Amino acid sequence: MGNYASEEKHGLVTGLDGAGKTTLLCRLAEDTPVSEIPTIGSFPVTNCYGVKWLDIDLGGQEKYRNYMRTLWSNSHYVIFVADLSNRDNLPTVKYELNRLFEDDVLKDSKFLIVGNKSDMEGCMTGIDLIDKLDLHEHAHRNWEIMECSATRDCDWRQRIAEFVLA
Ligand SMILES: Nc1nc2c(ncn2[C@@H]2O[C@H](COP(=O)(O)OP(=O)(O)OP(=O)(O)O)[C@@H](O)[C@H]2O)c(=O)[nH]1
Ligand SMILES: [Mg+2]
Numbered sequence: 001m002g003n004y005a006s007e008e009k010h011g012l013v014t015g016l017d018g019a020g021k022t023t024l025l026c027r028l029a030e031d032t033p034v035s036e037i038p039t040i041g042s043f044p045v046t047n048c049y050g051v052k053w054l055d056i057d058l059g060g061q062e063k064y065r066n067y068m069r070t071l072w073s074n075s076h077y078v079i080f081v082a083d084l085s086n087r088d089n090l091p092t093v094k095y096e097l098n099r100l101f102e103d104d105v106l107k108d109s110k111f112l113i114v115g116n117k118s119d120m121e122g123c124m125t126g127i128d129l130i131d132k133l134d135l136h137e138h139a140h141r142n143w144e145i146m147e148c149s150a151t152r153d154c155d156w157r158q159r160i161a162e163f164v165l166a
Contacts, residue, residue: 011051011164012072012109015081016089016096017059020116024081024150025055028157043071049164051077058096073105077164079112082129084147085120094133101138111143112163114156119149 013021022044029046044055054075056068072078078100082093097113100106113135115126126147130136135143144163148156 009051009077009164010072010075011053011077011079012056012075013053013079013081014056014058014072014100015114016083016093017057019081019083020150021055021057021081024079024114024116024148025053027150028053028160043068049161051164053079059092069103069105075106075109077112078106078109079114079160079163081114081116082133083117084115084123084125084129085117087124090132097133101141109142110163111141112160113143113145115145115147116150118147119152 013025015021025044025046025048029048046053046055054071056072061068080097080100082097083089101111113129113133115124115129117123118125124132126145130145135145146156146159148154148159150156
């Protein structure tokens with residue numbers, strides 16, 4: 001017995017603070033002005049490609065974890081944004097991504113791991129991320145990786161559309 005509410009698709013855009021989640025979402029939904037203000041204490045929602053995307057920062061919000069899990073529990077898609085120019089926080093990135101992979105409420109969700117800030121000099125590549133985050137250990141999960149620069153115009157929008165529509 002379907003209804004419109006249950007058929008609505010949900011997506012989660014997440015990652016550590018400053019990775020570029022909000023920039024990516026704002027530019028994905030072309031009518032939303034880009035905000036560079038850190039997202040604090042709110043979980044903005046953007047509609048794009050027929051999906052309701054929730055923007056959640058994972059860094060340092062342990063107290064609210066259970067509450068956040070209820071918000072993302074019906075996510076069909078997870079876009080996990082990592083900063084390719086930041087090697088120092090890779091252990092935390094890996095820890096947080098693994099927690100999402102292991103989270104029961106996301107066990108059927110598709111993951112797109114986005115290596116963002118590819119315009120930065122000396123940054124890592126998507127291949128580096130696969131290696132450093134040991135993504136091959138999650139071969140049983142449905143994940144894809146892409147590199148992008150959310151502040152530049154390139155074909156990443158198309159790639160996200162394909163991820164959603166596949
Ligand atoms: N060079 C470069 N800077 C970027 C890119 N994407 C985002 N930024 C910058 O990185 C900073 C953080 O971007 P946000 O989109 O606010 O990051 P966020 O993940 O939403 O951060 P929080 O809301 O604090 O969790 C901003 O100054 C952006 O302009 C990119 O692809 N390249
Ligand atoms: Mg933000």
